[in-house]
Amino acid sequence: MGYKITVDGSDNEFSCDDRDTLLRAALRQGVTIPYECNSGGCGSCKFELVSGEVEDLWPDAPALTPRDKRKGKKLACQCRPVSDAVIKVRLEDHAAPEIRPNRFKVRYLGRRDLTADMAEFRFQSDAPARFLPGQFAMLSLPGIQGDRAYSMSNIPNEAGYWQFIIKRMPEGNASTWLFSELKEGDVLELDAPYGQAYLRPEIERDVVCIAGGSGLSPVMSIVRAATGDSRFADRKIYLFYGGRTPGDICTPELLSEIEPLDAQLICETAISDADAATRESWEGPCCFVHELVEQTLGDRMPEFEYYFCGPAPMTEAVQRMLMIEHKVPFEQIHFDRFF
Ligand code: FES
Incomplete structure (x- = not known):
């Protein structure tokens, strides 16, 4: 049981109980409100309340600009209903969950x-x-x-x-x-x-995964899946990982547990913040991870399918490099914005 939420101007309605947010309840029932972070950071899930009442769990969420607030916009990932409601939101097919949460x-x-x-x-x-x-x-x-x-x-x-x-x-x-x-x-x-930055095995391109910090988590999932999947036989899978110091580089331990099938796994790492003493003990490159990708792949960049995750400065630099500097088509780039 829950409140009835109707999407203005469409046949879509869903129920939402007072423990759920509008976004999560919608996705559970296959109503495709667009989203990325589910956490108030990206702004993809903005909606307008036409009638009814909602509780705003985070009125100062960073995704809401002063202009949004003046116009009465809210975030579906941060609102719970306290009555039946009608909302105005643009539904998008790409948000349809392959697996309902x-x-x-x-x-x-x-x-x-x-x-x-x-x-x-x-x-x-x-x-x-x-x-x-x-x-x-x-x-x-x-x-x-x-x-x-x-x-x-x-x-x-x-x-x-x-x-x-x-x-x-x-x-x-x-x-x-x-x-x-x-x-x-x-x-x-x-x-x-x-999340929508998931591995697409059906796309027959070599795969490039790029991570910084705990952004390694989804990227390791993708690497673990692709290296064990026969559909990736004969494809190359690159993993680029960047840390601040040599102590941040944990990929050798994680990758030692993987036995790639036929796919070729290539891992490149770099550190960005090495002082003179550290540089002596680190034999690899000292640069940002997006620079490492560029040095390694060069003009071949538009040939690959990209998955990346990491801190905001890293993901913004990767995005800029791929889309603006190397003209990689947007459809070949997969990441969820958390900021
Ligand atoms: Fe709601 Fe990102 S999905 S702000």
């Missing part, structure tokens, strides 16, 4: 540390873990306001395993809680899958 209880199994501030966390649900490589889940943490989006780093599986590479953020209360309070056996609520 659902809520699960997951039990925490433990984590392995990958660097001084990044670890891979492992959970298990009773139901199979159904998602597409590259997608993310919303985790609800006790005592922390608002769910947090974390991308899966493993591949879909019947046993119900969900893995996430998470970075401890000095100011982040969610990551601090996960690193210091979460105990083995604790049960959390997970809502998944979301």
Whole structure:
């Protein structure tokens, strides 16, 4: 049971209970409100309220500009209904979920540390873990306001395993809680899958994955899936990973567990912030990860299918390099904006 939400000017309606946001309820029922971050950062899910009432969970979400607020725009990922409502929003077919999101209880199994501030966390649900490589889940943490989006780093599986590479953020209360309070056996609520930057095996191009920081999580899911999929036989899969210092580079350990089928896996890493002493101990390139991609692929850049994730300056630099400087068609570029 829930409130009835009608999309103005269309035949679409869906029900939304007071625990769900308009966006998540719509996607669960196949109503294609566009979105990327599900977290108030990108602005893709803006709508106007025609009638009824909603509760705004984050009125100061960064995706809403002062102009949006003056015009009464709201974010479907940050609003819950408190009555039946009519909303005005542009529906888009590309937002149709391949797998409709659902809520699960997951039990925490433990984590392995990958660097001084990044670890891979492992959970298990009773139901199979159904998602597409590259997608993310919303985790609800006790005592922390608002769910947090974390991308899966493993591949879909019947046993119900969900893995996430998470970075401890000095100011982040969610990551601090996960690193210091979460105990083995604790049960959390997970809502998944979301996101559109997922692996498209049917596209017959070599694959380029680019990551920085915990953006490695969805990219590892894509690399793990592609290297185990016979449809990628004879294709090249590049993984470019950038860290600040040599201590951030954890790809050798992760990749040592992968046994590629016939696909060729090529991993290139760089560090961006090396002082003179570090440069002596690091034999690889010292540059930003987008520069590493450019140095490696050069004029061949328009030939590949791209998947990337990382901090805002990195994803913006990658986007600019691909689309503006190297004229890579937008359809060949897959990323979810979280900012
Ligand atoms: Fe709502 Fe990004 S999906 S702001």
